[in-house]
Amino acid sequence: MLIVTESARMKLFQRNTPKNYKAMTDQELVPLAQNDQEAFGELYERYMPKIYSYVYYRTGNQHDAEDLTAKVFQRAIEHIRHYEDKGVPFQAWLYRIAHNLVANFHRDSGRRKIISLDDYVSLTLKSDAPDRQAELNEEKARLMHALQRLPAERQQLLLLKFVEDKSNAEIGEIMNRTEGAIKSLYHRTLLALRDELRLQNFAPQPQPLPKPKQKKG
Amino acid sequence: MANDTHTENYLEALTAAILAELPPEQLDALAQEYHVPPSEAEPLVRLVNRLHQTLTAVRPSRAFAERVKRELYAQYDPSLMGRLRRLPARVQMAALLVFLGGFLFISRRRQESPMKEAVV
Numbered sequence: 001m002l003i004v005t006e007s008a009r010m011k012l013f014q015r016n017t018p019k020n021y022k023a024m025t026d027q028e029l030v031p032l033a034q035n036d037q038e039a040f041g042e043l044y045e046r047y048m049p050k051i052y053s054y055v056y057y058r059t060g061n062q063h064d065a066e067d068l069t070a071k072v073f074q075r076a077i078e079h080i081r082h083y084e085d086k087g088v089p090f091q092a093w094l095y096r097i098a099h100n101l102v103a104n105f106h107r108d109s110g111r112r113k114i115i116s117l118d119d120y121v122s123l124t125l126k127s128d129a130p131d132r133q134a135e136l137n138e139e140k141a142r143l144m145h146a147l148q149r150l151p152a153e154r155q156q157l158l159l160l161k162f163v164e165d166k167s168n169a170e171i172g173e174i175m176n177r178t179e180g181a182i183k184s185l186y187h188r189t190l191l192a193l194r195d196e197l198r199l200q201n202f203a204p205q206p207q208p209l210p211k212p213k214q215k216k217g
Numbered sequence: 218m219a220n221d222t223h224t225e226n227y228l229e230a231l232t233a234a235i236l237a238e239l240p241p242e243q244l245d246a247l248a249q250e251y252h253v254p255p256s257e258a259e260p261l262v263r264l265v266n267r268l269h270q271t272l273t274a275v276r277p278s279r280a281f282a283e284r285v286k287r288e289l290y291a292q293y294d295p296s297l298m299g300r301l302r303r304l305p306a307r308v309q310m311a312a313l314l315v316f317l318g319g320f321l322f323i324s325r326r327r328q329e330s331p332m333k334e335a336v337v
Binding site for chain 2: 035036037040041044048049050052053056057065066069070073077078136139140143144158159161162163164165168183184186187190193194197
């Protein structure tokens with residue numbers, strides 16, 4: 001006679017029930033992702049575009065951004081078995097991997113973070129008139145050059161705040177700092193950026209507030 | 218401005234307002250609330266606005282996203298069959314055709330060689 005314990009029956013039931021990965025939290029997905037590719041796939045879908053965006057701004061071109069983004073997830077998959085949520089959420093862990101890889105990239109290649117102006121043409125608002133568009137492109141390019149001259153951690157802070165819309169608490173988790181320290185760093189960063197732009201004799205022209213963004217899917 | 222903490226609080230409130238795309242009147246009201254003179258507030262408002270407009274999310278291409286996903290999935294099944302399964306359908310089809318072609322080629326050669334020996 002076959003004796004099936006309650007726990008074995010539950011395990012069998014769980015194995016045969018299709019999992020709704022999309023409804024799961026990161027904390028639920030991470031342990032599954034150690035052996036389950038679909039669980040890792042869901043984490044990848046959630047965070048790959050964000051990591052790509054972050055890396056793109058730190059490297060300044062699509063090719064390096066793709067290369068480093070792939071490496072971030074390769075490293076994540078290699079180390080996910082050792083990941084433990086010790087107060088560092090999964091996404092903060094991913095951003096730390098990305099930050100370290102970008103730092104290695106700049107150190108190994110020995111180059112400054114040069115961003116092609118052409119890359120920023122694509123970011124122009126299509127609704128603007130050509131003259132205004134050219135002017136905006138130039139302003140954006142100057143702003144990007146000023147950004148590149150900031151220390152890496154200040155660039156990271158601005159990208160997380162403006163590109164990813166992260167709160168100070170989330171940024172603190174990623175950068176391993178307190179919320180208050182992030183607030184203070186943001187203040188210093190903006191003043192440094194303002195001074196850098198003044199040095200470039202660049203004063204952004206007054207303009208109407210932007211139209212609602214369509215940037216995030 | 219009065220002190221660093223005061224400025225920090227103003228910048229936080231200002232950034233949140235610009236990210237939420239509040240109208241300019243509310244940005245002016247914020248400066249008044251934090252007692253920031255317009256000559257100091259204006260450049261900061263312009264700078265934060267410019268950052269908001271410039272630093273927009275960039276999307277990777279779909280082809281890249283899918284290629285990396287396939288490569289990652291292959292790591293869960295390192296066997297040859299596992300890796301083959303992760304290849305795109307057209308590559309699998311091409312591999313199958315090459316395999317069948319090779320098989321047919323070898324079997325034909327084997328059929329022909331005893332006949333040649335018989336002729337000799």
